[in-house]
Amino acid sequence: MTQKRVQKKRAAMAAKKQQNNKEITYEKRFNRHLDELKWLYCELYQDNPDVMHHFNDLTIKMKEFYNSRNNDLLISDCRREADPDWYKRNDLMGMMMYVSNFSETLKGLEEKLDYVQECNVNYLHLMPLLLSPKGKSDGGYAVADFRTVQPELGTMEDFAELTEKCHRRGINICLDFVMNHTSEEHEWAKRARAGEKEFQDRYFFFDSYDIPSQYEKTCPQVFPTTAPGNFTWLDDVGKHVMTTFYPYQWDLNYRNPVVFNEMVYNMLFLANQGVDIVRLDAVPYIWKQLGTNCRNLPQVHTIVRMMRMICEIVCPGVLLLGEVVMSPEKVVPYFGTSEKPECHILYNVTTMASTWHTVATKDVSLLRRQMDILSSLPREYVFQNYLRCHDDVGWGLDYDYLKQFGMEETAHKKFLNDFLTGKYPDSFSRGELYNDDPRLKDARLCGTTASLCGIERYGFEGNEEGVDRSIRYDITLHAFMLSQSGIPVIYSGDEIGQLNDYSYKEDPDKRADSRYLHRGAFNWDLAENRRLPDTVQGKLFPMLDRLEKIRRKYTVFNSDAAMRTIDTWDKSILALIRENTNEKFIGIYNFSGEDKVAWINENDGIYKDLISGNEMEAKGVMIPAFGCFWLYRKK
Numbered sequence: 032m033t034q035k036r037v038q039k040k041r042a043a044m045a046a047k048k049q050q051n052n053k054e055i056t057y058e059k060r061f062n063r064h065l066d067e068l069k070w071l072y073c074e075l076y077q078d079n080p081d082v083m084h085h086f087n088d089l090t091i092k093m094k095e096f097y098n099s100r101n102n103d104l105l106i107s108d109c110r111r112e113a114d115p116d117w118y119k120r121n122d123l124m125g126m127m128m129y130v131s132n133f134s135e136t137l138k139g140l141e142e143k144l145d146y147v148q149e150c151n152v153n154y155l156h157l158m159p160l161l162l163s164p165k166g167k168s169d170g171g172y173a174v175a176d177f178r179t180v181q182p183e184l185g186t187m188e189d190f191a192e193l194t195e196k197c198h199r200r201g202i203n204i205c206l207d208f209v210m211n212h213t214s215e216e217h218e219w220a221k222r223a224r225a226g227e228k229e230f231q232d233r234y235f236f237f238d239s240y241d242i243p244s245q246y247e248k249t250c251p252q253v254f255p256t257t258a259p260g261n262f263t264w265l266d267d268v269g270k271h272v273m274t275t276f277y278p279y280q281w282d283l284n285y286r287n288p289v290v291f292n293e294m295v296y297n298m299l300f301l302a303n304q305g306v307d308i309v310r311l312d313a314v315p316y317i318w319k320q321l322g323t324n325c326r327n328l329p330q331v332h333t334i335v336r337m338m339r340m341i342c343e344i345v346c347p348g349v350l351l352l353g354e355v356v357m358s359p360e361k362v363v364p365y366f367g368t369s370e371k372p373e374c375h376i377l378y379n380v381t382t383m384a385s386t387w388h389t390v391a392t393k394d395v396s397l398l399r400r401q402m403d404i405l406s407s408l409p410r411e412y413v414f415q416n417y418l419r420c421h422d423d424v425g426w427g428l429d430y431d432y433l434k435q436f437g438m439e440e441t442a443h444k445k446f447l448n449d450f451l452t453g454k455y456p457d458s459f460s461r462g463e464l465y466n467d468d469p470r471l472k473d474a475r476l477c478g479t480t481a482s483l484c485g486i487e488r489y490g491f492e493g494n495e496e497g498v499d500r501s502i503r504y505d506i507t508l509h510a511f512m513l514s515q516s517g518i519p520v521i522y523s524g525d526e527i528g529q530l531n532d533y534s535y536k537e538d539p540d541k542r543a544d545s546r547y548l549h550r551g552a553f554n555w556d557l558a559e560n561r562r563l564p565d566t567v568q569g570k571l572f573p574m575l576d577r578l579e580k581i582r583r584k585y586t587v588f589n590s591d592a593a594m595r596t597i598d599t600w601d602k603s604i605l606a607l608i609r610e611n612t613n614e615k616f617i618g619i620y621n622f623s624g625e626d627k628v629a630w631i632n633e634n635d636g637i638y639k640d641l642i643s644g645n646e647m648e649a650k651g652v653m654i655p656a657f658g659c660f661w662l663y664r665k666k
Contacts, residue, residue: 194305
């Protein structure tokens with residue numbers, strides 16, 4: 032036998048062995064979850080006579096998606112499966128952005144990856160980029176095709192190429208998966224509108240208003256001013272369709288197993304394009320039941336649990352990020368249990384809102400209470416921490432707790448909004464209201480971090496001292512966010528102190544939605560100033576860079592470190608301790624515009640401030656207005 036034939040035979044044998052190992056790996060994962068997956072599926076769809084047919088279809092397709100997964104992703108799956116805590120350590124740093132704002136196209140983003148890495152980012156959340164109708168997209172959350180990229184951004188092939196290049200650099204990609212609804216321009220919606228019952232059954236269609244009127248009795252409105260009600264009348268069809276969010280976003284009917292199956296296939300398709308983190312958008316809303324508020328129902332958790340198992344079978348390297356923008360008692364259940372986990376990561380929305388409450392009130396009591404609640408949770412729970420995101424700030428605070436300080440809900444929301452929109456006397460913040468409802472007085476808040484911290488106001492006034500103090504506050508808020516347990520995510524533009532963009536009011540497709548105030552195009556001219564020390568960017572960018580590198584260096588910032596708050600004896604100063612076997616960290620944050628003393632008394636030696644490099648004792652610490660310290664010592 033010639034050498035060439037020998038090599039060819041060995042290659043064939045190696046390929047066969049690799050395929051066998053691939054099959055064994057899949058069967059092992061599949062068999063581990065089969066009984067529970069089948070049980071939950073059959074329980075959820077027990078009223079459907081074809082339930083086993085649909086379940087078998089699901090398992091066949093799962094295997095097909097696994098077989099379509101490329102070798103690099105399969106290797107990543109195995110590596111992460113062997114290290115299930117890979118995302119719980121201190122080496123993940125996130126950034127969220129709209130591709131169109133940051134780089135115009137997906138190819139353009141490839142060319143900007145050096146800058147992304149300069150920002151210490153290895154977790155890139157790309158805001159919705161799938162096909163959605165212009166003018167009726169809700170920022171990309173009205174998806175017309177889950178497998179097609181918006182043409183102005185590029186193609187799905189461009190996206191897969193981008194994720195591959197990001198993976199080579201160690202950058203993970205997060206993408207929104209809008210699972211509660213589709214656009215009215217989706218193929219299913221078009222066929223439903225054309226009268227095809229099979230596709231009408233994938234939504235909630237009603238011939239009369241009798242049943243919708245019963246839903247309206249118990250189901251709250253998401254946007255009572257801009258999109259009142261939960262149903263839309265379709266003149267051309269002569270039917271009502273459920274539209275929880277906007278009239279052009281039709282709610283999917285997860286009571287139909289075809290909907291669940293097809294949406295899972297869409298999710299797995301995106302995972303096979305290289306998505307590492309799937310953000311489950313509006314997940315609490317996905318199960319509708321008459322006589323309830325259609326939020327957080329038990330069936331939602333069944334669906335999320337099944338999605339988790341399906342990912343662990345087909346693509347175990349993929350994480351599920353749950354968007355649950357609700358009070359803590361409703362958020363935490365989406366982690367599931369240690370035996371039956373659901374989401375890997377959840378948004379730390381209450382801490383974000385409590386932070387901006389503290390900016391307005393200068394009183395850390397509520398924020399400290401929130402940190403204490405988080406500290407009491409199991410350490411395996413991983414939250415995504417942030418100061419700002421693409422959305423508004425909603426005031427879902429603990430008003431039962433605030434009542435003891437004389438803060439009634441309606442009046443307090445008005446105060447917060449007045450302060451943070453600059454209406455309150457001598458407020459430094461410049462934001463705008465979103466979805467202002469004069470009847471309920473329940474408006475939410477929009478604005479960039481820099482504008483809410485005062486950089487906008489003092490910059491336009493030419494007040495250099497005010498600008499410097501606002502930059503210090505911006506840094507302090509980011510330092511606080513970075514010292515929390517979990518994954519920190521910065522909003523693109525915050526690293527250079529980008530201000531509100533009021534030009535959205537000139538765009539007829541955007542002017543009605545004030546969230547575009549903080550969704551402005553990234554200013555690359557300003558970014559060039561990050562190397563000029565006398566500019567806002569030159570003062571802000573290097574300090575955030577320093578904080579992010581410090582966090583990555585010390586294991587005390589791992590999610591498994593114990594955390595607690597301590598007394599400072601000043602209502603404007605928050606102090607928290609992070610601790611592991613070998614290290615102790617004390618973060619001190621002054622939410623006041625005055626120099627203060629944090630009356631802590633950790634009488635256990637000399638600490639080093641990781642930010643300034645100065646050494647000091649951790650007692651009676653003088654802290655500047657809007658300033659912070661990161662004190663550290665080895666045990």
